[in-house]
Amino acid sequence: MSTHSKRYALVIDSKKCIDCKACVVACRAENGVPLTKSRNWINEEHRGTWPKLLAAFEPEQCHHCADPACVRVCPTGASYQRADGVVVIDDVQCIGCRYCVIACPYDARFFREDRGVVEKCDLCARRIDRGDMPACVETCPSKVRVFGDLNDPDGKLTELLEKREYRVKKPEAGTGPQIYYLI
Amino acid sequence: MKTIEWGLLIVNYLFLGGLSAGLFFVSALATYLRNREDTKDSRIARLGALMAPWPVMLGCLLLVFDLGHWYRAYKLYLHFRWMSPMSIGSWLLVAFTLVSLLYCFAWLEEPQRNQLFAFVPTRLNFLHTFNSDLSRYRRQLAAIGFPISIGVGIYTGVLLGAVQSRPFWNTNLVAQLFLFSALSTGSAALIIALLWGRKTIEFEEIRLLYTLDICFLTLEFFVVLPYIIHGKLSVQAVQDSLKLILGGPFTLVFWVFFLGLGLLVPLAIETWEVLPTLWSKASVHFNKVWAATAALLVLMGGFLLRYIFVYAGQMSAFK
Secondary structure, three states: OOOOOOEEEEEHHHHHHOOOOOHHHHHHHHHHHOOOOEEEEEEEEEEEEEOEEEEEEEEEEOOOOOOOOHHHOOOOEEEEEOOOOOOOOOOOOOOOOOHHHHOOOOOOOOOEEEOOEEEEEOOOOOHHHHHOOOOOHOOOOOOOOEEEEEOOOOOOHHHHHHHEEEEEOHHHHHOOOEEEEOO | OOOOOOOOHHHHHHHHHHHHHEEEHHHHHHHHOOOOOOOOHHHHHHHHHHHHHHHHHHHHHHHHHHHOOOOOOOHHHHOOOOOOHHHHHHHHHHHHHHHHHHHHHHHHHHHHHHHHOOOOOHHHHHHHHHHOOOHHHHHHHHHHHHHHHHHHHHHHHHHHHHOOOOOOOOOOHHHHHHHHHHHHHHHHHHHHHHHOOOHHHHHHHHHHHHHHHHHHHHHHHHHHEEEEHHOOOOOOHHHHHHOOOOOOOOOOHHHHHHHHHHHHHHHHHHHHHHHHHHHHOOOOOOHHHHHHHHHHHHHHHHHHHHHHHHHHHHHHHOO
């Protein structure tokens, strides 16, 4: 058992993504997300005219930012960050004001009218707490997503981020996003 | 998933909260400006005091019903989170409502107070001990409420401005804009209230309201200008967000209905009204139709400002 504090994050190798949306379905099943909403999604980019074409896919979800705007604006503390970096929502404390939905630069949150609270990706907190992978990571057939602990010097994330070029999305929003996209 | 989360309930609340703040501010100012020797009460101070608590209370009701769980609103008061403008604002609203109610009570005449306490059921007779004359504390209550009313007026802008992910909002100019607009709607509402009353309007009364409104509208105008200029000189995301009012869906409502009809036209009318006082001791023009038109336009402008900012802000984002 290591004694260092954990910092969970995702590394995403978008080039491997084939837009099968298995991650979206797995998330929906795991977290009971209604069909009209989504905790994760795939951005698509199509460019050019035949035969010079580009079709690029990029999975996205909550970035579990280092300095999350959603947590800062929450008036009741329902949105909070766990010691391991995962940003979660306490359903009981959420009053449904939706300030966090507006404050998220990634539009990763949504309001569930039926439950009157805000929801988003929590990296499958229940699963990772018992040592499993998040549902989207486990199900991905082309192994786009890599989940792990950034603070683990021998971990997969450390290795990938040391060896590969990467970027984060919208760093100018100043929230310190923690999804790393390999280039 | 991009959605518009805050709609007309929030727009109305921001407007009503600002209106109350403005009414209280102008009333408190009129209370101060009155000489201690004056035997007659200031009608502006009285009307403002009597009107101030109600719009904000209605606004808070709208706010509560906008929540996913209206009955969870109490949870706002189990926490104080100083980094969250909404948390600060919810405490400010309570403080403001209490002070403005007390201030309103202090302006009630004795027969009015007795009428009010006639509603108290006999079982709650002890409540009658509260039926006391607070009129001597008006100045103190005005003093306490002064900063709180400014706080409420400015916080509605901070609520939007302190969101770093929405470039259209993310400047402290929004806070100043909302404050001056709030104060201006307060003085406009008082012009309407004066016109509504049957008593003749005195020169000093209408001059005070016109002067205040001209000041507030001018201040507001000189915040709108830098808002646009700074935005155009800012980073790409802010420049892009300004396209919402520079050619985008909010262009007409911003330039014609807010800035034109809701700000510059009433400013021009009110300036024309007080113009004679600049040359001689002559009275203001005081045309009732013009006064009512200007005041109503100011209220419309105040509402539209909130409408534009709430909606356009939510549509702006980093690319």
